Amino acid sequence: MVPAPPAIASLTRPTENLFTYYVLRALATLPALPITLPLLYFRHHTMRYEFSPEGIRMSWGVLFRHEIVLNYARIQDIHLRSNAIERWLGLARIEIQTASGSSSAEMVLEGIPDPAAMRDFLYDRMRGASTPTADPNASLAAILHEIAAEMRALRLALTPEGPPLHPHG
Amino acid sequence: MVNAIEQLLLGWLRVPPEPAPPEGAPGSLLLFRAGRNYWRWRLLCWAGAQAALLLLVLLPLLALLLRRPHPLLAGLTTLLLLLYPLQALFTYFAQRLDYRLRWYIVTDRSLRIRAGLWSVSETTMTFANIQDLRITAGPLQGALGLADLEVSSAGGSVSKEPGASPTHLARFAGIDNAEALRDLLLARLKHYRDSGLGDRPETAPLTAEAAARELLAETRALRAALYPKTSS
DSSP states (O other): OOOOOHHHHTOOSOOHHHHHHHHHHHHHTGGGHHHHHHHHHHHHHHOEEEEOSSEEEEEEOSSSOEEEEEEGGGOOEEEEEEEHHHHHTTOOEEEEEOSSSOSSOSEEEOSOSSHHHHHHHHHHHSTTTSSOSSOTTHHHHHHHHHHHHHHHHHHHHHOTTOOOSOTTO | OHHHHHHHHHHHTTOOOSOOOOSOOTTOOEEEOOOHHHHHHHHHHHHHHHHHHIIIIIHHHHHHHHTOOOHHHHHHHHHHHHHHHHHHHHHHHHHHHHHHSEEEEEOSSEEEEEEOSSEEEEEEEEGGGEEEEEEEOOHHHHHTTOEEEEEEESSSOOOOSTTOOOOSEEEEEEESOHHHHHHHHHHHHTTOTTOSSSSSOOOOSSOHHHHHHHHHHHHHHHHHHHOGGGOO
16 A cells, blocks of 8 residues: 555644634524534544545544544545635535445545645545556567467477476476 | 626636546546537526516516505515516526536546536546446437436435435536447446446456466476476
8 A cells, every 4th residue: 555645644634724614604603603613613623634545534523523434445436515615715625425325425524725636636546546447568468478379389399298387386 | 798797706706717637548538518508408497497486476476566565565575576687687697607617527537527606516436436327318408409417326325405415426417418428438337347336446357467477487388398407
């Protein structure tokens, strides 16, 4: 497994802009502000990311703790979403789907400094993204195979009752 | 004039420019937009909704106003009547921009769909994860030569509640080449014998390394056959 690039592997906390967005979101729920603001405050301040060579670990919460671990190879589709307010703050959500039963995203990465670069990194690690559809060495393999066949024919022509192919096991 | 307003709006909403294509083999890239008729279809849907609104809401309100109701009620009704052209203009622009801000990208390994004005969404899906393809077209869409091509990956069902963003689903809405695109996707899917769930795609049946090993074994055997005594 190739380790994640340093810019991504060193990422553990969401940006401060995410908290600004959370404050705006809490303000939108005007009457419920005293409840939503502390909730979102703790969500932002306990949110931790860990990008390992195999997958992502994300955790948040104080009283109700959440922790999600998923492997890059299990990602089904990636959605990069943002509304106008998020774009004003330079934010975007990366919603990651795995093949589990829920219809909502299994993991939503918020407050990533460069969302597009993160999306491209995840895409690179997804099944079927980096594995080319055809082996680039396919033609080389075919040529080698042909040379081997020629050698075999040569050997058989020299010693029709020669030793088996693998005399040394 | 209309374009200037749109440019201003796009700048205000910080709508990112055209999406970057996902990584793939050069030459396999296919970038296209919704069919030209998709705009006409959106316009027809918009006109239908506006007509329904006019008939079901506006005409009753007018009838109410003609009966000379209480001044307060009359004022409220007039306000609603004045809001009608405003919302018509607003939804008209929304339709226009929905058509313009729509990109479909297909490479040899994956697809990417970008759509949306207020909420911008960019979906990326690799062919290795595709479960099924579905083409749907209503009678009106069919008459306009349009169809929707939906590509699903494994996982939960698509949420039916309005406004919920579809997941596990990539939707080529209102394209005029649905059949051709389906055939292209199917041809590219064939490269993944274990498409859908499963482990990483198997490597090609004969790799260069395997062939090189075969050649090595054959060369050794040839030497052994020629000079049996020197064989180690």
